[in-house]
Amino acid sequence: MKIVVTGSLGNISKPLTEMLVKSGHQVTLISTDPGKAQQIRAMDAQPAIGNISDLPFLIKTFTGADVVYCMTPLDFTATDLSVWNSQVDNYILAIRETGVQRVIMLSGWVAHLLSSVQPEKKFEALPGVAVTFMRPGPFYSNFYHLKDMIRQQGMIVSNYGGDDMIAFVAPEDIAAAVAEEINSRVADSLKVTYVASEELTCNQAAQIIGEAIGMPGLQWITASGEQVKQGLEASGISARVAELLVEMQENMHNGKAQKDYYLNRPVLGERKLRDFAREYATWYHQN
Template sequence: MKIVVTGSLGNISRPLSTALVKKGHSVTVISSNPDKRKEIEQSGAKAYIGSLTDAQFVAEAFTGADAVYCMVPFDFSVADQDAHMQQVTANYVTAIQHAGIRKVVFLSGWAAEVAGHDMTEVYRQLPGVNVSELRPAIFYTNFYQMMDMMRGKGMMGLAMGLRAYGIRALFGRRGLLLGNYGDNDRIVLVAPEDIAAAALEELETPVTGIKIRYVASEELTCNEVAAILGGAIGKPWMKWIRISDKQMLQGYKMAGLPEQLAASLVKMQAAVHDGSILARYERQRPVLGKVKLKDFAREFAKRYI
């Protein structure tokens, strides 16, 4: 098949495009960064460089494709993230219609409904298109943004790693993680590699109509997560402490996040603490992926040093 992959060479798109090429598909990878062209082409895929906010560019990129993998990246130069996401999604819809594509994999997140990013209206614009919506849980890779906190260096760069709607933390001291969910709250984590594997499966498996698939690798409490990561970096006493929504919101604002985005993130994370996101997940609980937190922790420890 001719397959277009959005997301450049990100944590999901890189292993997905690599796997598709190895399986003999003709793959085009969209990136906004011209510096990625050489690396994309070296992987055996075709590079298509441009902005997802450019409707004409997206339509041209999708022309001739049999299937597409669509994700919407954050753009922190934009104050209204909802408007940005709606624009990119609208460009996808128009391009899919124009190209006559009948196979689509959309990446959203397990908090999509809480965040007000329900895709129902999008799907209504795509009659006759077979769609798999992937709803991954909290990315393991979000923990890379917590390294300074684990080292006891105070507030970390919260503006990074926000795509997965997941783990957030601030005002740390050595051996602590903080967020507006924590302690013994149950959370679900996922490895990007397991998301890529799910996307590959959905692209190659016949789907009729609309399919929603949650993607997860591990189910733990926050303190179990802290113990695993802490053990890997020589801090087995590490704890994950919950702070208030108000404190969380203040931290995001101090980190420079737009007010609308900060409020949305706090709302989503509060829904982890109160269990409402978990309840939705459990209604369509998936088979857990292969990559466990202990596997990720070994890689995390190498970067932590």
């Protein structure tokens, strides 16, 4: 099949491209960086250098594709979500214009619960298109963003935590789940697939990370949404994005995320938090 992958050489898109090429597919990988074209070709994939904000480029790249994998990174410094929303709209317009019949959309664990943004609803409106929403839990790599908090406060603080059960996930396991979904050739009009590597309470996750970095007893404390919002803004995140993150976290604390997840529980991926924690500890002490 001819498959278009977005996300450049990121933690999901790079291994996904490698898996799809190995399975015999013709893969086009979108990147904004011309300097990555050679590396993409070395993976036996075709580079498409451009921006998903450029609708004519997206239409040209999607033309003739059997499957497109769509992801939209969130800019934490954006003052509003207009660019993010316009990128989602561009996907919809390009899919309609080119007649792509199958879409894999990287969503999120709580995306369907959010009131402020509803990207899945836009994809649901595509007539005659088989759409799979991949809903991974919080990434292991999110711990990289918590380094300063752990060092300065000696704890992790968010408006979820403690004994909240979280379906943590490794990006590599997301890539494997997306590849499996594409290779399954399932033609459902709409499908939801959760992705998780390990189910842990926040306290259990904090203990694993803490032991790895030499801080046994590291705690994951739950604070109010307003406290978390103020802390995010103080760290340079815009007020609008901070509100969105707080809304996401609230749905992980109030049990709504876990309710639907348990009804559609996936087979857990291979990479566990302790595997990641060893790498994280090396990085943590070097940075």
